[in-house]
Amino acid sequence: xxxxxxxxxxxxxxxxxxxxxxxxxxxxxxxxxxxxxxxxxxxxxxxxxxxxxxxxxxxxxxxxxxxxxxxxxxxxxxxxxxxxxxxxxxxxxxxxxxxxxxxxxxxxxxxxxxxxxxxxxxxxxxxxxxxxxxxxxxxxxxxxxxxxxxxxxxxxxxxxxxxxxxxxxxxxxxxxxxxxxxxxxxxxxxxxxxxxxxx
Amino acid sequence: xxxxxxxxxxxxxxxxxxxxxxxxxxxxxxxxxxxxxxxxxxxxxxxxxxxxxxxxxxxxxxxxxxxxxxxxxxxxxxxxxxxxxxxxxxxxxxxxxxxxxxxxxxxxxxxxxxxxxxxxxxxxxxxxxxxxxxxxxxxxxxxxxxxxxxxxxxxxxxxxxxxxxxxxxxxxxxxxxxxxxxxxxxxxxxxxxxxxxxxxxxxxxxxxxxxxxxxxxxxxxxxxxxxxxxxxxxxxxxxxxxxxxxxxxxxxxxxxxxxxxxxxxxxxxxxxxxxxxxxxxxxxxxxxxxxxxx
Numbered sequence: 001x002x003x004x005x006x007x008x009x010x011x012x013x014x015x016x017x018x019x020x021x022x023x024x025x026x027x028x029x030x031x032x033x034x035x036x037x038x039x040x041x042x043x044x045x046x047x048x049x050x051x052x053x054x055x056x057x058x059x060x061x062x063x064x065x066x067x068x069x070x071x072x073x074x075x076x077x078x079x080x081x082x083x084x085x086x087x088x089x090x091x092x093x094x095x096x097x098x099x100x101x102x103x104x105x106x107x108x109x110x111x112x113x114x115x116x117x118x119x120x121x122x123x124x125x126x127x128x129x130x131x132x133x134x135x136x137x138x139x140x141x142x143x144x145x146x147x148x149x150x151x152x153x154x155x156x157x158x159x160x161x162x163x164x165x166x167x168x169x170x171x172x173x174x175x176x177x178x179x180x181x182x183x184x185x186x187x188x189x190x191x192x193x194x195x196x197x198x199x
Numbered sequence: 200x201x202x203x204x205x206x207x208x209x210x211x212x213x214x215x216x217x218x219x220x221x222x223x224x225x226x227x228x229x230x231x232x233x234x235x236x237x238x239x240x241x242x243x244x245x246x247x248x249x250x251x252x253x254x255x256x257x258x259x260x261x262x263x264x265x266x267x268x269x270x271x272x273x274x275x276x277x278x279x280x281x282x283x284x285x286x287x288x289x290x291x292x293x294x295x296x297x298x299x300x301x302x303x304x305x306x307x308x309x310x311x312x313x314x315x316x317x318x319x320x321x322x323x324x325x326x327x328x329x330x331x332x333x334x335x336x337x338x339x340x341x342x343x344x345x346x347x348x349x350x351x352x353x354x355x356x357x358x359x360x361x362x363x364x365x366x367x368x369x370x371x372x373x374x375x376x377x378x379x380x381x382x383x384x385x386x387x388x389x390x391x392x393x394x395x396x397x398x399x400x401x402x403x404x405x406x407x408x409x410x411x412x413x414x415x416x417x418x419x420x421x422x423x424x425x426x427x428x429x430x431x432x433x434x435x436x437x438x439x440x441x442x443x444x445x446x447x448x449x450x451x452x453x454x455x456x457x458x459x460x461x462x463x464x465x466x467x468x469x470x471x472x473x474x475x476x477x478x479x480x481x482x483x484x485x486x487x488x489x490x491x492x493x
Contacts, residue, residue, distance in 0.1 A: 016209050020261045023221045027259065030228045031402045031417045060225075062218050098222075119346035123226035123235045146231050146378050147417035149398075175380065179229045192229035194378065194417075 007080030010044015012058055022059040026181070029190040034143040034152040036135050038187040046077035048103045052188040053129050056181060060127075061088040061099055068097035068114075068126070070106045097126050104131040104184075107160030111170050111178050122175040125193075133158025135184045145195040154189065156182060167197050210257040211289040216240055220258035220413070224404060227415035232377030233345070234328050239411040249282060250408030252305050252324035259320065259404070260286065260303060265293045267301035272309035272450065272467035279307070296470050308371070310392040312449050312471040315401035317418065323386045325407035328414065330374045330384040350382050353425060361430055370435065375422045382425070383414065391434045391450045396422040439464040444475035445482040 012018040018041050025037045038052070045054025061067055067088045069078055078101070079090045091097050094113040102108060108128075117125035138157025144150075159182075160166075170177045170193060177193035191197075208214065216238075223237040242250040260266065266286050270278035274296040282305060283294050295301050298311040305322040315321060327333075331341045334352045344350065353374055360367045373390035377383050385396060386405060396403060396416060403416040416422060426432035440447045442463040449471065451464040463484060466472035476485070 016214060017262065019214070019218075020209075020259075023217075024259065024261055027221075027224060027228065027402070030225050031415075060218060060222055062215055064219065065222070120342045121236075122230055122233060123223070125226070127225070146420040147228075149419045175230050175233060179225070192417075194229065194231065 004046070004077035004080055006046040006077035007084050009046075010042070010054070010081070011085045012041070012043070012055075015058070018055075019059040022055045026056065026059070026188075026190065029181075029188065030147075030179075030192055032147045033145060033190055033192055033195040034141075034148065034154040036154065036187055036189045040186065046081050048072055048076065048131075049078055049101065050104075050131050050183045051186045052183040053101055053131060056129055056183070056188070057082055057088075057099070057101065058085055061086040063087040063089065065098035066091040066093075066096050068092070068094050068100040070100075070102040070108075072103040072106060073101055094126070100126050100128045102128060102130045104133060104158060107162065108166070109162075111166050114178050116170075116173055116176040116178060119176060122177070125176065126178050128178050128180045129183055130180055131183050132156055133184060135182060135187045135189055142198040143191075143195050144198070145192075147192070148195070156189075158184075164197060167191075171196060207289045209262075209290055210260050210286070211242075212240065212254065212257045216254075217258045220254055223413045224255065224258065224415065227404070227413050228402070228417050230381075231416055231420050232375075232381030232383040232414060234407075234412040234414045236411055237413050239408045242408065244281070244285070246409040247326065248278060249305070249307055249324035251406030251410075251413070252307070252322050252408075253282060253285070253406075254408060255322050255404050255406035255413060256286065256303060256305050257290070259322075260290055260292060262290070262292065264302045265295050265300055267295050267298065267304045267470075268306075269304065269309055269311070269468075269470075270307045271452075272311075273469045275469060297474070298468075298470050308387045308389075309450070309467060310388060310395045312446075312466070312468045313474075314395075315399060317400045319401040321399075321401050321403045323388075323403065323405045325384070325386040325405045325412070326409070327372075328384055328386075328405065328407040328410050328412040330372075330382050345381060348380065350376075350425075353382060354427075357425060357427070361427070367426065367430060367432075373432075374425050376425060377416055377422055378420050379423075383416075383422075385422075389435065389450055390424065390432075393422070393424045393432070394434065398422075437464065441466045441472060441475075441482050442484040443482040444472045444480045446472065446475055446480070 043054030114126035134157040180191040268279040268283040270276040298313040424432040
């Protein structure tokens with residue numbers, strides 16, 4: 001079987017410090033939902049994965065974290081790329097995935113099949129990395145919840161139509177539920193399960 | 200020459216361990232007050248010396264961070280000094296004793312008097328993360344209680360306190376409810392510090408090494424100390440001012456001076472006390488006479 005040359009390309013040039021930088025930004029983003037962050041680091045990820053999503057994969061995935069990929073990504077060099085650079089196994093079972101990467105324009109019809117954790121162990125849930133058209137531009141979302149002083153307004157373009165309803169369903173499961181990181185090219189923002197979204 | 204010698208990986212932990220801890224921290228932030236199990240590593244210091252806090256700090260710290268470590272509010276006690284030296288050695292990071300200059304503050308049992316700000320992370324060293332542990336020793340049962348939000352037992356405990364002592368006698372590790380859902384142990388900080396956790400501008404992370412748990416309180420999150428309508432939560436108050444800096448309304452340590460009953464009360468937060476003295480505040484024991492204290 002031919003290995004895509006793309007699978008071997010990219011990766012962090014300085015993994016220890018670059019993954020620390022990405023993680024710190026992610027942690028701050030998760031602690032302050034709706035904050036748009038961006039990374040200049042090049043992850044060298046294959047199309048159609050965005051740069052921020054690639055950097056997040058290199059930062060958080062390893063052999064302990066099964067990864068689920070949407071169709072477009074599964075057909076790309078992504079499974080081999082993520083396998084080569086992080087050692088993470090690819091799974092077709094959403095419920096077994098620690099991380100799920102979804103390319104722009106493919107809307108998940110439900111979050112229900114992803115792991116939501118159990119009532120005793122709600123941390124055993126999938127983190128979705130969902131690529132959208134743009135952050136800081138487009139539909140206005142009004143966010144409230146832990147990490148947000150009063151209300152935070154953020155604009156997101158290309159969010160799946162039913163995202164609002166899916167998110168409400170997800171919020172209703174609390175403390176169970178998935179966490180979402182929206183990515184657009186080099187930008188990303190975090191939506192932990194505690195965040196409430198008003199359209 | 201020394202560059203050729205083997206050195207520690209940055210911040211001591213290997214990258215796989217850091218990723219595991221980092222994933223736990225992200226889930227902890229997403230579920231405020233919930234204890235995320237993690238594969239705590241053996242550290243080059245014994246359990247009880249803050250191995251949980253050290254692992255959390257090691258997973259988040261970067262070369263540009265400025266670290267402050269306090270032990271019961273003090274920068275200069277054994278635990279604080281040794282952990283600060285540890286990170287200077289394994290991560291070559293800048294360290295400080297000034298609360299306002301630090302980006303990461305690792306703490307054992309105090310929250311600094313100075314209000315923390317948005318760019319700061321407070322890392323707590325936690326001995327027993329489970330607030331229900333002394334009421335129910337079985338982890339399977341306490342898990343279930345958290346799952347079902349069944350905190351009646353804790354209220355019974357607080358009620359029995361009132362029945363026996365006329366008031367809630369717990370003065371440290373006073374249980375709080377985070378974002379209206381999880382009851383959480385704030386680690387053995389005096390209850391004096393509980394109000395500082397509420398709607399804090401800083402991110403608060405908790406690491407328990409021996410018990411293998413990480414939990415978190417995001418910024419701007421409700422942290423409410425448990426109480427009853429007729430016995431509302433109250434913090435300690437001190438009649439004295441700090442003997443060195445004259446501070447009022449801060450947490451004081453009692454220091455025994457001799458065997459004749461002599462004692463003094465001083466700020467537990469050494470940086471706060473030094474800063475006040477640098478700004479000309481003088482307490483009773485440093486003042487040439489009482490009037491000068493004003």
